[in-house]
Amino acid sequence: MHPQLLAIVASRGLITRNQALDRGTSPGDIRAMLRRGEWVLLRRGIYTTAERWRSLDEYVGQPRLRAIAAGMAARRGWVLSHDSACHVLGMPVLRREAQLVHLTRPGWTNAWTENGVKHHLAAFEQHQVLEIDGVRTLDAARTAVDVAREHGIRAGLVACDAALRRGHSHDDLRAAYARMRNWPGVRAARAAVDLADRGAETALESLTRELVIESGIGPPETQFPVRTVRGVFWCDLRVGNHVIEADGFGKYRPVEAGGLATDPERSLRDEKVRERAIADRGLVVTRVIWADLWGARRTEAIARLTRDHRESVTRFGSRLAAELREEAEGIRQRHGDRRSA
DSSP, rough: OHHHHHHHEEEEEEEEEHHHHHHHHHHHHHHHHHHSSSSSEETTTTTEHHHHHHHHHHHTTTHHHHHHHHHHHHHOOOOOOOOHHHHHHTOOOOOOSOOOEEEEESSSSSSEEEETEEEEEEEOGGGEEEEETTTEEHHHHHHHHHHHHHOOOOOOOOOHHHHTTTTTOOHHHHHHHHTTTTTHHHHHHHHHHHHOTTTTOOOHHHHHHHHHHHHHOOEEEEEEEEEETTEEEEEEETTTTTTEEEEGGGGGGGGGTTSSBBBHHHHHHHHHHHHHHHHTTTEEEEEEGGGSSSSSHHHHHHHHHHHHHHHHHHHOOOSSOOHHHHHHHHHHHHOOTTOOO
16 A cells, blocks of 8 residues: 555545545555455545454444544535544444434434435534534534434433533533424433533443432432542442442453453452442442343342442431541542542
8 A cells, every 4th residue: 555545544544535546546456455355445435444444443443433434425514413423522322233323414303314324404503513533523512412312311311421521511511402492302302411410430320320310219429539548439429328339341351351450350359448448438339330230130230229228328327427528528629529520
């Protein structure tokens, strides 16, 4: 491959037909590379190398590159939106069976799907449009609201939490759906915005908070700091004297298996030590993993949350000890409030 084409792939991952032709690659060469599987066609006239494509994960990397390619190929007036905007903006997306590219342009609310692309007709303001990697995309606040309308409260909650983490406010999110009075799915958008909390640092934490709310044990507080003999630990969620921790498998899975742990056994041991140190302050700890959020496991997890919360009330009362509350306020004043970071 021409060195300049390699540089293009290295910088943004895509090659256009015109770029290839301008650097001496003939139409026959392009067809041959596609036939041999050396190049991958993403949109008409837009390619990437098979090596680059294989290096990307199927959950974020490949959908993001596919979205950028669709944005480059889109006619004037279309912008990336919904899941595709999330991929480009770096916002989490709940995985679905059909991974479509989403494009929106101004018009009366309507939508259709063609060749792996869902086209939406829906009005938006120009100040809601950003340009990233050379393509136009709707901003995080509008995108979060659109995801909620398209996929429901659960997916919308994950997106709205992410928009708050990126610096948007609840008012920004409400402004994004203000003109959507009679649009399909707007009720889900309103509900997701009302539940949104910037203290959720991951999609797992967002969904665990939804699980806690569904359990009915009380409104959860995010990012609660606890001073222990082993230092300050920031707990994902707290209701009364009950702490709920959202555990991703990544921190226990070895690096070579796609995880984060260089020493999985030590990571697990450290987590047990952390849990004991928190419990020693007069708190009951419940751990929730991704599998607990779905199907029959969800019912079991809610029962466990209810049981553990009842234990916390029996042992330590329904109200947080004044000492723990004062310590938490002091930690937040000195080190910053992670709910508003």
